[in-house]
Amino acid sequence: MIETFALDWLQQREPADHAARPEGLVPVLRDALPEPGSTAIRVTDLGSGSGSNLRYLAPRLPRPQHWRLVDHDRGLLAQTRAPCGGVEIERKRCDLAAEPARALTGDEALVTGAALLDLVSRDWLQRLLSVCFTQGAAVLFALSYDGRIRWSRPHPLDADVEAWVNRHQRSDKGFGPALGPIAAATCAEQLEALGYQVQIRPSDWWIGAEQAVLGAALIEGWVGAASEVCPQRAGDLRAWGDARARALASGTVELTVGHQDVLGWR
Numbered sequence: 175m176i177e178t179f180a181l182d183w184l185q186q187r188e189p190a191d192h193a194a195r196p197e198g199l200v201p202v203l204r205d206a207l208p209e210p211g212s213t214a215i216r217v218t219d220l221g222s223g224s225g226s227n228l229r230y231l232a233p234r235l236p237r238p239q240h241w242r243l244v245d246h247d248r249g250l251l252a253q254t255r256a257p258c259g260g261v262e263i264e265r266k267r268c269d270l271a272a273e274p275a276r277a278l279t280g281d282e283a284l285v286t287g288a289a290l291l292d293l294v295s296r297d298w299l300q301r302l303l304s305v306c307f308t309q310g311a312a313v314l315f316a317l318s319y320d321g322r323i324r325w326s327r328p329h330p331l332d333a334d335v336e337a338w339v340n341r342h343q344r345s346d347k348g349f350g351p352a353l354g355p356i357a358a359a360t361c362a363e364q365l366e367a368l369g370y371q372v373q374i375r376p377s378d379w380w381i382g383a384e385q386a387v388l389g390a391a392l393i394e395g396w397v398g399a400a401s402e403v404c405p406q407r408a409g410d411l412r413a414w415g416d417a418r419a420r421a422l423a424s425g426t427v428e429l430t431v432g433h434q435d436v437l438g439w440r
């Protein structure tokens with residue numbers, strides 16, 4: 175089983191993703207990378223999708239850069255373009271699930287990924303990070319969902335929805351039992367145990383009326399996930415979703431979705 179992600183969804187979330195990312199991690203990452211020179215800094219982006227992580231990071235890092243974009247989805251990879259001068263891209267179609275290191279070339283200065291870690295298992299992550307450590311690569315995993323779905327005004331079903339969504343998050347997404355909400359914390363622990371220096375920063379989404387389209391898509395996904403976990407409450411969940419989407423669109427409620435970014439360097 176492989177998780178697929180629609181291009182529409184990735185395009186909807188990109189502005190919220192970029193707004194949420196902690197700028198404070200960028201100078202720390204820059205210092206961890208080799209001095210810019212004639213040789214390109216080599217970056218591998220795991221689960222690159224249509225290139226959102228590339229579009230955020232490449233303009234913020236020294237150039238020249240060579241990005242290897244890895245995903246199993248040929249259609250998403252075909253959407254990727256170099257976002258600025260001095261950046262070369264290479265697309266690699268690959269199922270990452272079986273062996274994480276398969277996607278690496280061994281000479282990366284940075285191994286990165288965005289909105290990926292919550293899909294993977296503890297064992298998969300451990301194997302990936304061990305290889306990164308051995309080859310001396312810095313590691314940056316952005317936008318891992320951390321289990322917080324917080325509304326500015328409460329609804330009686332909010333806590334149940336959060337719990338059911340979070341239980342669904344732990345189900346297998348093709349990499350073994352998914353880390354879901356504990357992905358970033360687990361990554362930070364594993365990095366520290368290997369001997370990396372680590373920073374972990376919040377990258378929460380804030381969603382108000384102006385982001386109501388993204389909010390409606392999220393709510394729809396949560397209603398589906400929670401209904402799988404608790405089918406006997408599917409009717410209540412549908413009513414909750416309709417009420418929450420209306421309230422978000424009219425500006426009577428705002429939503430925070432917890433995410434974390436983790437940077438490891440040697």
Ligand SMILES: C[S@@+](CC[C@H](N)C(=O)[O-])C[C@H]1O[C@@H](n2cnc3c(N)ncnc32)[C@H](O)[C@@H]1O
Nearest residue numbers: 179221222223226245246247269270271288289
């Ligand atoms: C939530 S999306 C994030 C995409 C992109 N990083 C972004 O921030 O927009 C997760 C990505 O992981 C990819 N993915 C999921 N399972 C995979 C697997 N087993 N092998 C390779 N890619 C996978 C999906 O195709 C998708 O592009």
